[in-house]
Structures are given as C-alpha cells and as structure tokens.
Amino acid sequence: MSDRIERRIELKAPVSRVWRALTDYREFGEWFRVNLEGPFVEGQVSRGMITYPGYEYLKWEALVQKMEPEKLFSFTWGHVKSFDRETYTGDYSNAPATLVEFRLEPTKDGTLLTLTESGFDQLPDDFREEAFRRNDGGWTEQMKNIEKHVANSK
Amino acid sequence: MSPTRNSAAGRKRIDHALLFAALGDETRLALITKLASGEPRSISQLTAGSKLTRQAITKHLRVLETAGVVRGVREGRESRFELDARPIEGLKEYLKSVSEQWDRALGRLKAFVER
Numbered sequence: 273m274s275d276r277i278e279r280r281i282e283l284k285a286p287v288s289r290v291w292r293a294l295t296d297y298r299e300f301g302e303w304f305r306v307n308l309e310g311p312f313v314e315g316q317v318s319r320g321m322i323t324y325p326g327y328e329y330l331k332w333e334a335l336v337q338k339m340e341p342e343k344l345f346s347f348t349w350g351h352v353k354s355f356d357r358e359t360y361t362g363d364y365s366n367a368p369a370t371l372v373e374f375r376l377e378p379t380k381d382g383t384l385l386t387l388t389e390s391g392f393d394q395l396p397d398d399f400r401e402e403a404f405r406r407n408d409g410g411w412t413e414q415m416k417n418i419e420k421h422v423a424n425s426k
Numbered sequence: 427m428s429p430t431r432n433s434a435a436g437r438k439r440i441d442h443a444l445l446f447a448a449l450g451d452e453t454r455l456a457l458i459t460k461l462a463s464g465e466p467r468s469i470s471q472l473t474a475g476s477k478l479t480r481q482a483i484t485k486h487l488r489v490l491e492t493a494g495v496v497r498g499v500r501e502g503r504e505s506r507f508e509l510d511a512r513p514i515e516g517l518k519e520y521l522k523s524v525s526e527q528w529d530r531a532l533g534r535l536k537a538f539v540e541r
Contacts, residue, residue, distance in 0.1 A: 275446050277525050281532050285539040293539045303538040304531055385535075387528060392521060393446040 276390035284382045291342045294374050306332045314339050318347070331362045337371070346373040351395055368394040445513055448493035453478065454486050458495065458509065466499055466506035 283290055293299045297308040301320065308320035314336050322330040334347040350367025352360070370391040377384040448454055453476075460472060473483045487507050490496035494513050499506050 277521060277528060279525075279528055279532060281536060283536055283539055289539050293535060299538070303534040305534075385532070387532060389524065389528065392517070392524075395517075395520070 275393040276388055277392075279387045281385050281387070282379065282382065283385055287342045287376050287378045287383045290376055290383045290385060291345075294345050294376075295339060308332065312336045312339065312345075312347075329357060329360065331364070333364045334372075335369075342376055344373065344375055346371060348372070348391075370394070444493040445495065445517070448489050448495065449514075451486070451489075453482075454490055457483070457486060457490065461496065461507065461509035462511075464509065466501075466508040468504050468506050472507065 285293075293303065295312055297311050297318070300306070300312075301308045301323070305322060305324045306320045307323050308318060310318075312318055316336055318332070318334045318336055320332040322328060322332055324330075334349040337346040337348060338344050348369045348371050350364035350369045352364060352367050368391075370389050373386075373388045373390075375386040375388075377386075449458070456476075457472060461467060469480055469484055469487070472487070473480050476483065478486075487496060487498070491498055491507075495510055496507050497510050499508060
C-alpha cells in the first residue's frame with residue numbers, strides 16, 4: 273500500500289505551454305477552478321478562493337516549494353477534515369500537509385506530465401471520502417449516490 | 427478546534443504513520459492476507475508454511491496490533507489474531523477520492539492546453 277498518488281498523462285502541447293498553464297496563476301486558476309490573489313513565488317504562500325460552483329466559500333492555500341522552469345513545479349497544501357459549509361473553518365495553520373509535484377518531460381508529440389501527491393501518512397484516520405476536498409469532492413459523493421440509486425432501482 | 431479534538435487528531439496521526447510502516451513489510455502483508463478471510467487465527471496457524479519462527483511471527487503480529495489493523499483475542503490458553511480492516515479501508519477511500527479529483531483536474535488541464 274502506498275502513501276502517494278501518481279498520475280502520468282500525455283499532453284499534446286509543448287512543454288512551454290504546459291509550464292505556463294501550471295505556473296501562471298491566472299491560467300492555473302482557470303483549469304483548477306480557483307481565483308488566486310497573485311503569482312506563484314518559490315517559498316511564498318499562494319492564496320485564493322475556489323471558483324467551483326457551490327464551493328466558492330472554500331479557501332485555496334498552498335506553499336510554493338519549487339519552480340524549476342519547464343521541469344518541476346511543486347507546492348505543499350494542508351488537508352482539513354471538513355469541507356462542509358457548516359463546519360468548514362478555513363484554518364489551515366495546523367492542517368497536516370501533503371506535497372504536490374508536477375514534473376514535465378518533452379515527448380515526440382508534446383509533454384509527459386507526472387503528478388504526484390505524497391505524504392498521506394501525515395493525515396489522521398478520519399479523513400474519508402465524506403471530507404469534501406478542494407473543489408469537487410462533493411461531486412464524487414454525488415456520483416456515488418447516483419450509482420447507488422441506479423443499482424438499487426434495477 | 428478544541429484541545430480534545432487536537433489531541434485526538436495527534437494520536438491518530440501517529441497511528442497512521444505506524445500503519446504505513448507496518449504495511450511496508452512482506453511478512454506482515456502476508457499475515458494480513460492470511461487474516462483477510464475474517465477468521466481469527468492462532469500463532470501456530472499463522473506460522474504454518476512460513477520459514478519464520480513462532481517468535482518472529484509473534485513480533486510481526488505485535489507490530490500490526492500496535493498499528494491497529496490486527497486485534498489479539500484470547501481464547502482459553504491460546505491467543506488468536508483477527509484483522510481489523512477499518513484503518514486500511516478509511517485511508518484507501520480517502521486516497522481514492524483525492525485520486526479521482528486529480529483525474530478530473532488533469533482532464534481539465536489537458537483540455538485547457540490542447541485547445
């Protein structure tokens with residue numbers, strides 16, 4: 273069993289394009305669905321608000337670790353237990369953090385992007401799927417509910 | 427956050443680190459597999475077919491017990507061990523949900539850079 277998530281994805285776009293989509297705060301915000309206050313700077317905290325419909329009350333907070341042009345972009349972010357509107361505090365000061373890394377490699381047709389998120393062994397036990405995470409955790413739950421509903425009504 | 431919740435979270439966090447450490451060993455993973463049927467097993471049963479001694483197996487079982495994935499149950503003069511999969515399941519579910527969110531975010535990134 274692993275304490276990390278790893279995803280490799282082929283993108284049909286040059287490394288320079290992918291790098292910009294990852295590290296330009298406005299472009300990042302567009303696909304990630306977050307309204308960031310300012311540019312990513314190594315060693316500095318990036319702040320903003322999630323723009324995903326229904327979750328606009330969620331804060332984005334990450335500490336930028338590394339920006340090695342067209343190679344590596346990484347940050348750490350905290351995981352809080354609850355993303356429910358009622359109980360969400362937005363306080364990440366004591367939240368256990370994981371490390372997110374985006375690695376870029378040029379390929380024949382574009383870019384190989386490797387995403388890893390590691391450090392889940394730092395998280396307490398009660399982190400479950402019901403802990404709405406970031407922008408679309410709620411949707412995961414909804415999909416499951418729909419699946420269950422469909423399966424039950426067969 | 428109240429102090430009680432804080433300390434509870436702190437305790438659980440240690441458990442989780444222990445859990446990863448406990449599962450990062452082939453012998454212990456093999457023991458988990460043997461216990462996965464749900465039947466409590468004695469140390470003799472768990473030692474059978476293994477090259478390891480009873481003492482060594484007992485040691486590994488204690489590690490799993492400390493991590494909270496295995497429970498020792500006394501039955502008469504013998505100790506039996508059973509699996510408590512809840513800590514593993516909880517973590518797996520959370521990792522799965524985070525993975526799914528990354529899949530969707532990366533899908534949006536792909537559409538964004540390829541358009």
